[in-house]
Amino acid sequence: xxxxxxxxxxxxxxxxxxxxxxxxxxxxxxxxxxxxxxxxxxxxxxxxxxxxxxxxxxxxxxxxxxxxxxxxxxxxxxxxxxxxxxxxxxxxxxxxxxxxxxxxxxxxxxxxx
Amino acid sequence: xxxxxxxxxxxxxxxxxxxxxxxxxxxxxxxxxxxxxxxxxxxxxxxxxxxxxxxxxxxxxxxxxxxxxxxxxxxxxxxxxxxxxxxxxxxxxxxxxxxxxxxxxxxxxxxxxx
Numbered sequence: 001x002x003x004x005x006x007x008x009x010x011x012x013x014x015x016x017x018x019x020x021x022x023x024x025x026x027x028x029x030x031x032x033x034x035x036x037x038x039x040x041x042x043x044x045x046x047x048x049x050x051x052x053x054x055x056x057x058x059x060x061x062x063x064x065x066x067x068x069x070x071x072x073x074x075x076x077x078x079x080x081x082x083x084x085x086x087x088x089x090x091x092x093x094x095x096x097x098x099x100x101x102x103x104x105x106x107x108x109x110x111x112x113x
Numbered sequence: 114x115x116x117x118x119x120x121x122x123x124x125x126x127x128x129x130x131x132x133x134x135x136x137x138x139x140x141x142x143x144x145x146x147x148x149x150x151x152x153x154x155x156x157x158x159x160x161x162x163x164x165x166x167x168x169x170x171x172x173x174x175x176x177x178x179x180x181x182x183x184x185x186x187x188x189x190x191x192x193x194x195x196x197x198x199x200x201x202x203x204x205x206x207x208x209x210x211x212x213x214x215x216x217x218x219x220x221x222x223x224x225x226x227x
Contacts (some may be wrong), residue, residue, distance in 0.1 A: 043202055043220070043221050044219075044221055045204065046219075047217075098148075100161065101146075101216070103155045103204075
């Protein structure tokens with residue numbers, strides 16, 4: 001069975017602080033893909049990153065960085081120097097080779113000016 | 114960049130009415146999906162569709178739901194007799210193949226059942 005856990009329901013930070021969103025996943029598949037999506041108040045799912053299970057290299061994209069550790073089944077997401085526009089709900093998701101997505105329950109991030 | 118288009122963006126319907134949510138997947142994609150997100154909750158898989166038939170469906174996708182690709186471009190989700198608990202955001206998605214193919218979500222249709 002596949003499962004994604006985002007233990008942080010809500011996080012508030014002051015602008016310019018760094019913030020890390022946690023994601024822990026469970027799967028018996030050896031090949032799988034991990035994703036982060038941002039959902040602003042307008043409701044659409046904005047794709048942020050995709051990672052496959054064979055690529056544990058961390059990735060940085062501007063103020064965003066991701067730390068994938070298979071040993072702990074975690075795929076954490078850090079926003080550096082947060083901005084008010086980062087306020088949204090962030091979803092971690094796992095996609096198996098059957099193409100179905102399994103989403104976590106989301107973390108609602110509020111960045112206070 | 115190619116997009117998955119969903120219409121309408123917001124639909125209000127009366128309980129018991131039939132509703133059809135429409136999606137235009139990316140043109141060369143082969144696999145199509147519907148997901149549902151009840152307000153404040155996670156996004157949940159409803160159904161996948163390939164080669165003109167359902168390939169997988171969840172427990173949520175009961176007899177009240179059906180999907181169709183009527184004309185080779187549209188992909189529709191029909192809810193036969195809507196209930197209050199069907200109020201949710203419905204996302205359509207498509208992908209070109211299995212594995213590490215790009216998987217694109219539409220911007221969603223917010224369905225409100227009153």
